[in-house]
Amino acid sequence: MRRRDVNDADRVLTVLTPGDGKVELIAKGVRKTTSRKAGHLELFAHAALLVAQGRTWDIITEAQTVESFRHLRENLDAIAAASYVCELVDSFAESDDEVRPLWDLALFALRTLDESAERDQAPANLLAWFDLQLLSLTGFQPQLFRCLDCEKTLEPTTNFLALHEGGVLCAQCAARRTDVEALDVDTLKLLRFFQSQPWAAVAPVTVRAAILRRVESVINRYLIVILERQVRSTLFLRRLAAISHPAEA
Numbered sequence: 001m002r003r004r005d006v007n008d009a010d011r012v013l014t015v016l017t018p019g020d021g022k023v024e025l026i027a028k029g030v031r032k033t034t035s036r037k038a039g040h041l042e043l044f045a046h047a048a049l050l051v052a053q054g055r056t057w058d059i060i061t062e063a064q065t066v067e068s069f070r071h072l073r074e075n076l077d078a079i080a081a082a083s084y085v086c087e088l089v090d091s092f093a094e095s096d097d098e099v100r101p102l103w104d105l106a107l108f109a110l111r112t113l114d115e116s117a118e119r120d121q122a123p124a125n126l127l128a129w130f131d132l133q134l135l136s137l138t139g140f141q142p143q144l145f146r147c148l149d150c151e152k153t154l155e156p157t158t159n160f161l162a163l164h165e166g167g168v169l170c171a172q173c174a175a176r177r178t179d180v181e182a183l184d185v186d187t188l189k190l191l192r193f194f195q196s197q198p199w200a201a202v203a204p205v206t207v208r209a210a211i212l213r214r215v216e217s218v219i220n221r222y223l224i225v226i227l228e229r230q231v232r233s234t235l236f237l238r239r240l241a242a243i244s245h246p247a248e249a
């Protein structure tokens with residue numbers, strides 16, 4: 001998902017694994033022109049790795065490409081979309097965690113981008129669909145079917161978005177509030193559709209550009225709310241740890 005150069009010729013890779021979650025591994029000598037591993041350790045690729053225990057980082061001893069996603073790499077829009085997919089997965093994935101469904105989703109998104117790039121197409125709905133699937137898998141699924149306050153089924157009319165609470169309010173409950181925004185019925189329907197349907201049902205649907213932009217705007221702002229909260233709580237926990245164990249901080 002990510003990589004950075006260390007030492008003279010080494011590289012530290014952030015890798016998503018199905019069984020151990022997000023791990024950092026070192027590829028030694030991989031920046032030398034003679035490295036046989038280099039070609040098998042590209043970003044946005046699916047590879048089989050053999051890893052030995054190391055002191056700071058575990059060490060990649062063998063690497064074999066499983067899927068290179070060659071077409072994706074030749075298309076700038078697909079590269080941008082793949083970077084987005086990997087950054088978001090990187091932000092949500094934890095270490096030492098069984099993340100098989102997230103790993104499957106990330107791989108599926110890269111595969112879909114690669115297949116589309118091969119046909120010189122852009123899968124218009126893919127990133128919005130991917131975002132909502134990822135939110136569901138990581139426990140941040142927005143509530144789009146029932147009012148957050150009164151829990152009544154939302155009517156097909158203008159409802160109200162409460163991003164900081166992770167869902168939608170009915171008109172009656174929203175009337176008492178100032179921190180909500182109107183959500184039109186087309187945008188709500190599309191959000192629900194992307195959240196609840198598999199890609200096979202979502203891919204062939206042509207969505208008007210204006211509605212897709214509204215859906216993407218809602219999702220992006222919701223992601224920012226969640227990620228800021230995560231970052232803040234991490235800092236908060238670190239600060240707490242520093243106070244209770246000053247020697248280790």
Ligand SMILES: [Zn+2]
Pocket residue numbers: 147148149150151152169170171172173174
């Ligand atoms: Zn309500």
